[in-house]
Amino acid sequence: xxxxxxxxxxxRYGGSEVVRGLDLSIETGECLxxxxxxxxGKTTTLKMLLGLIxxxxxxxxxxxxxxxxxxREARVRIGVVPQMDSLDPDFSVAENLQxxxxxxxxxxxxxxxxxxxxxxxxxxxxRAANKVTTLSGGMKRRLTLARALIxxxxxxxxxxxxxxxxxxxxxxxWQGLRSLIAQGKTVLLTTHFMDEAERxxxxxxxxxxGIKIAEGSPREMIAQYxxxxxxxxxxxxxxxxxxxxxxxxxxxxxxxxxxxxxxxDEAPALDSLKAQTGLRxxxxxxxxxxxxxxxxxxxxxxx
Amino acid sequence: xxxxxxxxxRLSLRFIPVWRRxxxxxxxxxxxxxxxxxxxxxxxxxxxxxxxxxxxxxxNGVAYITFLxxxxxxxxxxxxxxxxxxYSGFSRMHVQRTWEAIMNAPLLLDDVMLGELAxxxxxxxxxxxAILTVIWTLRLQASFWMSLWVFPVVIxxxxxxxxMGLVMTALSPSYDFFLYYFTLAVTPMxxxxxxxxxxxxxxxxxxxxxxxLPLTHAIDLVRPLILGRLPAQAIAHLxxxxxxxxxxxxxxxxxxxxxxxx
Numbered sequence: 007x008x009x010x011x012x013x014x015x016x017x018r019y020g021g022s023e024v025v026r027g028l029d030l031s032i033e034t035g036e037c038l039x040x041x042x043x044x045x046x047g048k049t050t051t052l053k054m055l056l057g058l059i060x061x062x063x064x065x066x067x068x069x070x071x072x073x074x075x076x077x078r079e080a081r082v083r084i085g086v087v088p089q090m091d092s093l094d095p096d097f098s099v100a101e102n103l104q105x106x107x108x109x110x111x112x113x114x115x116x117x118x119x120x121x122x123x124x125x126x127x128x129x130x131x132x133r134a135a136n137k138v139t140t141l142s143g144g145m146k147r148r149l150t151l152a153r154a155l156i157x158x159x160x161x162x163x164x165x166x167x168x169x170x171x172x173x174x175x176x177x178x179x180w181q182g183l184r185s186l187i188a189q190g191k192t193v194l195l196t197t198h199f200m201d202e203a204e205r206x207x208x209x210x211x212x213x214x215x216g217i218k219i220a221e222g223s224p225r226e227m228i229a230q231y232x233x234x235x236x237x238x239x240x241x242x243x244x245x246x247x248x249x250x251x252x253x254x255x256x257x258x259x260x261x262x263x264x265x266x267x268x269x270x271d272e273a274p275a276l277d278s279l280k281a282q283t284g285l286r287x288x289x290x291x292x293x294x295x296x297x298x299x300x301x302x303x304x305x306x307x308x309x
Numbered sequence: 310x311x312x313x314x315x316x317x318x319r320l321s322l323r324f325i326p327v328w329r330r331x332x333x334x335x336x337x338x339x340x341x342x343x344x345x346x347x348x349x350x351x352x353x354x355x356x357x358x359x360x361x362x363x364x365x366x367x368x369n370g371v372a373y374i375t376f377l378x379x380x381x382x383x384x385x386x387x388x389x390x391x392x393x394x395x396y397s398g399f400s401r402m403h404v405q406r407t408w409e410a411i412m413n414a415p416l417l418l419d420d421v422m423l424g425e426l427a428x429x430x431x432x433x434x435x436x437x438x439a440i441l442t443v444i445w446t447l448r449l450q451a452s453f454w455m456s457l458w459v460f461p462v463v464i465x466x467x468x469x470x471x472x473m474g475l476v477m478t479a480l481s482p483s484y485d486f487f488l489y490y491f492t493l494a495v496t497p498m499x500x501x502x503x504x505x506x507x508x509x510x511x512x513x514x515x516x517x518x519x520x521x522l523p524l525t526h527a528i529d530l531v532r533p534l535i536l537g538r539l540p541a542q543a544i545a546h547l548x549x550x551x552x553x554x555x556x557x558x559x560x561x562x563x564x565x566x567x568x569x570x571x
Contacts, residue, residue: 019571058412059570060313078415086413092406096334105333108326109414157414 008067009034009161009192010055015064017050017216024050025061026216032161037183037193039207041200041298043307047216048196049089052165055194056081069160082110085154089165091146093138099149100125100134107156120156127182128152144175151182162186164195168202180205200295210294214302224294231297233257235272239265239279241286250278261304268292314570318562319419327411327424328431331401335432346392346432347439350385354378354440357505369507371536375449379532380504382440386463387470387524390433391495394474395487398425402478408569418569422475422562429471430464437463444535451537458534465547466527469554473523475561479568498524503532523553 011031017024025047032038042048053059055066057077066073071080094102100121107117125131128148133141141149147167154162167183168176183206187193197203203210204224212220212227220227228234233256239247244265251258254275255267269275272289279287335342358374368376401407408421441459450456477490501515502508502524508516519525526546533540540546 056413078417081413081415084413088406088409088413090406090409092410094330094334094407094410095405096337101333105326105330106410106414108329109411109416111326153410 007034008032009036010066010068010194012055012066013064015051015054015066016062017047017054017059018062024216025054027064028213028216028218030211030218032192032194034160034192035190036209037187037195037207039203039210040194040196040213041198041203041210042196042213043198043302045307046214046302048213049165051213052163052194052196056084056086056163082157083160085157085159085162087147087150087154087162087164087167089169091150093146093149093153095137095139098135098137099130099141102138102149103153103156106153110157112157117156120158124152124155127155127185129178142175144171144178147171147175147179148182151179155186159191161192161194164193166197167195168197168199176202200293200298204294212298212301219301220297227297228292228294231300232292233268233270234292235269235289236292236296237265237267237269237272237275237279237287237289239267239285239287241284243282243284247279247282247285251275254278259304266296268296314563314566318422318559319417320423321417321420323416323420324423324427327416327421328427330407330411331397331424331428332431343435343439346389346436347385350381350388350436350440351443354381354443372449374447375535376507376532377505378440378444378447378449379535380528382437382444382459382463382531382535383466383502383524383527384499384504385440386433386437386466387495387498387527388433389436390429390467390470391474391490393432394425394429394471394478395481395490396484398429398475398478399481399484399487401425402565402569403481412569418566419562422558422565425475426468426471426558429474430467433467433470434460434463437467450535455534455537455539459531462527462530462534465550465554466523466531469523469527469550469557472554472558472561476557476564479561479564498522501525503528523550526550526553 008031013029015025015028028051040048040051054061055068055073057074057080060074068080069083073080094105097105103121103124104117122131125134128151130145130149133145138146138149151167168179171179180202183193187206195206207224209223210221210227211218220231222230239251240263244263248258248260248265251265251267255269257268259266267275276289279285354377358377362373365373411421412418441456444450444456445453477487481487501511501519502522508519508525511519526549530540530543530546
């Protein structure tokens with residue numbers, strides 16, 4: 007049975023439709039990744055699912071409750087990691103968890119039980135009494151994740167949980183999320199990092215301009231949408247090799263001075279490139295990022 | 310959508326953890342906060358009351374400091390509520406995103422707003438009571454028992470000005486915006502509503518303006534109580550404050566829903 011199901015979600019701002027008839031559902035115990043470029047409607051969708059904004063059309067059922075009508079009751083069993091840092095700077099690490107737990111009307115005895123184990127989980131046990139303002143970005147994110155777990159939620163919703171973190175901090179965060187998924191928690195995650203989606207999500211939904219454009223497991227999507235090999239050719243003379251590339255590869259994209267060659271059989275193109283002494287190139291297996299760029303295009307989205 | 314935003318504010322005891330959160334933060338900084346809140350009105354009251362008061366004959370039949378003391382209770386209550394919901398409220402709503410975090414828990418924006426309203430009133434109660442304590446210490450009150458009625462009145466004054474301030478917080482793009490409210494609303498009220506001199510000294514049209522302002526109603530309630538009398542037309546003044554407060558709160562909740570629930 008679906009833990010969360012939404013049909014035909016629509017959200018308009020002024021004249022523009024930000025979400026245009028989106029369907030999605032999450033099974034219990036699943037980690038669903040919601041992918042999309044900036045402005046694709048990811049955050050708006052999350053806010054509708056949490057009942058924080060009202061959809062202009064569509065229905066949502068979350069944890070068996072109608073949303074937004076019973077969203078407050080549903081949120082009793084949801085943990086949220088918002089995109090922007092919203093920890094309380096006036097409180098210590100442990101107080102942040104305690105004060106947040108009170109919003110769920112959890113008894114103090116339950117909070118006193120849960121807080122030490124959550125701090126352990128977040129790797130912040132030695133920091134319990136420190137002010138939040140003394141924490142690094144990675145520590146803040148982990149504390150935000152611990153805060154989202156204070157009510158022992160059935161569903162965890164994360165909006166771009168590792169944006170702005172360094173690689174070490176991202177890996178620690180992923181480790182934490184993996185252990186939650188292994189415990190059988192249901193997770194809904196938005197991201198625009200493909201490696202993150204590939205590592206964590208059982209299933210992905212790619213949205214752009216407010217509609218779903220692809221859906222499947224990371225592996226299925228790579229198999230379905232993209233050739234298995236990518237050769238990136240760059241440096242002087244790359245463009246001169248373009249005609250050759252078009253003949254030898256299945257598909258070729260030009261971005262500035264760089265060629266992206268996609269191929270089912272990579273050998274002919276590689277042989278040709280080896281003969282060209284002046285060219286620099288990189289051969290790699292195709293990834294989810296290639297799928298994403300194929301589906302959503304290469305133009306910048308933040309203008 | 311617009312109609313949903315215009316729905317009357319929902320009142321629920323769920324506001325208590327929000328109030329408690331603000332109280333916990335305040336407790337950490339209580340002493341500087343109390344000093345900061347009280348030094349200013351107290352200095353005005355003592356400086357003008359004794360300094361200027363020594364040059365004045367009686368005002369409305371009492372020593373000037375006694376006259377000024379009742380005005381200071383109201384002005385200090387108003388200021389404290391206003392500062393709290395404007396600056397600290399805006400920090401929590403916009404800068405720290407505390408409200409957003411709370412709304413991800415099973416609380417509604419209406420619960421957060423009610424918590425802020427109650428918190429603003431609580432802080433202003435403290436300011437009002439502090440001035441009242443100075444009044445008692447200097448024995449400026451005519452009757453101690455009568456002056457105890459100032460407590461519930463100060464709570465109403467605090468709620469009214471917190472609600473009015475929340476309208477500004479809902480509209481504000483940045484801290485600088487609040488200067489308009491101080492220049493165009495708070496300062497004119499301090500000068501026109503009978504804090505420093507009787508409203509009857511003003512020209513007729515200014516008296517008419519003053520009669521509509523909430524601070525005038527607050528002072529018309531508190532001053533007689535300090536002077537040992539029951540206020541004339543007490544019900545009308547209470548209703549006027551309640552009307553300013555409830556209308557403002559409704560507007561504030563509507564505007565904040567429009568701002569945050571989108």
